[in-house]
Amino acid sequence: MTKRRLRNDAPKGFNKSLGNSLVKQGKAKRVYIQPNVAQTAAPEKVLDSVTHESNLDEFLNNAELANRDFTAERSNVKIISTAENTIVNPDDLVHQSFEELRKKYGELLKIPRRPLKGTYKTANELHALEEQSFLDWKRNVSLMQESHGVVMTPFERNLELWRQLWRVIERSDVIVQIVDARNPLLFHSADLDAYVKEVDSSKGNVVLVNKSDLLSPEHVEQWRQHFRREKIPAVFWSAKSNIVDPTLETVKEEETATTSSTDSDDEDAPSSPEVNDLTDAVNRADLDPTPAAEVVVPKVDDIPFIHTTDELIAFFKAEAFKCNPGSEKIVVGMVGYPNVGKSSTINCIFGKKKTSVSATPGKTKHFQTLIIDNELTLCDCPGLVMPSFGFSASEMVLNCILPVDKMRDFFSPVQVLSNRVPRRYLEALYSILLPKPTENEDPQRPPTAHELLTTIAFMKGFMSNSGIPDCSRAARIVLKDVVNGKLRWIAAPPGIDQALFDEITFSTLPEKKQVEKSQNIVLEQLEKRNLLLCEGSNGRKVDSTFFGGSDGVGHVVGVKGRGPTVDEDGRIRLKKGKKEKLRRVYKHLDA
């Protein structure tokens, strides 16, 4: 086959060599390789997180990184799966300790390394080496998957974002891995800890378990014991409970006065922190002159729950000075997956909005340096999805790693959720009554995603023009409730029965019992009359099959606290002024 450089004659050679099936999967806007295109592209584009690549994307990115002959690349390319499914089943993982899993799969979970100092002389050489080592890393991951028969979950494939991480690590004395308290191990990368030590053994690692407000004291205690057992330095923290100005939550990214470090050409950046380099940083001391004199420093040998921002600052300083004793200035790097609360934590520390906070993962695009006081500087890294295994894309949506709005298959994550959350809890949270399993079915079976979504869609009046409940809209509501912690599930640490943890999580129903009681009475009355009483918002009669009922009897789907009540005589009454809203649900009530 004639060797053809992709950059010279891409469309022709490309079509011939890849075949139509691959071409169809590609995106028309793909830019063919040009030397140094990565360096010159607009930063916004370059720094977009890439966790999924089509076969063609993968192929072209590899060719671009290697800057090599098209045909030579083609023979080497391995497609890293988009990994909707995983071969390692998360349920099976429960039976193995985290250490066992780490031993078995640890090699797979490596993050890419920056080329060692001394192996390059100029910034251009470093750039080329970084691209080569990143390509090698991707190949290695691919080969490991093949040899272990394991499929990796989606992970960050944009070299620019890894470059941001490398810089943050090099500048920091301590790296704080922020994890989501609802599933800390999913977010903790042991290899990142190892890499920090490889860069400089005097650097420290700490795990900051954010969103701890979503845990009960029992959950906290179990996780504390786990961190102690595993000797992982960790602290519990809730940025939300320490937010200075709640309106900061809603400010859009465009309004943010960022202190982004877009210094993509600082490859020879010093490995030790140089605060003088941080030219665009802002001094917190100017904004908040309150001295941190009365700060209580938490016990360093414990796994404390840090309650105030001042305690957190004192903790960071104590950890950093341990690593860099005698230093006048210390830098703490904040890293972690998207959406774990890095920006919120920094906002708390800074006392004013410094980085954009959003419920959409992946908002932070560049690392930022922020001078907190004369001693402490923070370095905020963009969120990075580390390589992992055994967790499906559904799991990643449920853990707020992949954005809900980009989800096309919404049934899968909702099914995983309804397998976990007890039926009565879902009913209470959404004020719905889910169809019960039929006689032939397991009475304990969880509701299907279809049942849950159609019921919620119907109750909220999300109907398509053809009268079909809009499940995707209902799914977005449910998944956003998961993201913001309204609907929560807390993972148990290894060795602890998940069922026990679930009992704690779901011990209190979220909604008023009264609503549920009145729903039940309404349902009873309707069933007595053998009526199908629900109507769609467009006036079409709703078929009972929407709710899984095969008995021909319709089910009341919800009253949402403002629905019909039952008076002393057992008569059903609609509240004044609510008729319009309830039009879709109750039409033929005998009131």
Ligand SMILES: Nc1nc2c(ncn2[C@@H]2O[C@H](COP(=O)(O)OP(=O)(O)OP(=O)(O)O)[C@@H](O)[C@H]2O)c(=O)[nH]1
């Ligand atoms: N319940 C709760 N929610 C939190 C807490 N901290 C952050 N959040 C929420 O989590 C979401 C993500 O917070 P961010 O601070 O933007 O997260 P990030 O890690 O900077 O995200 P990226 O910019 O994607 O890297 C927001 O909706 C926050 O309101 C917390 O302590 N408790």
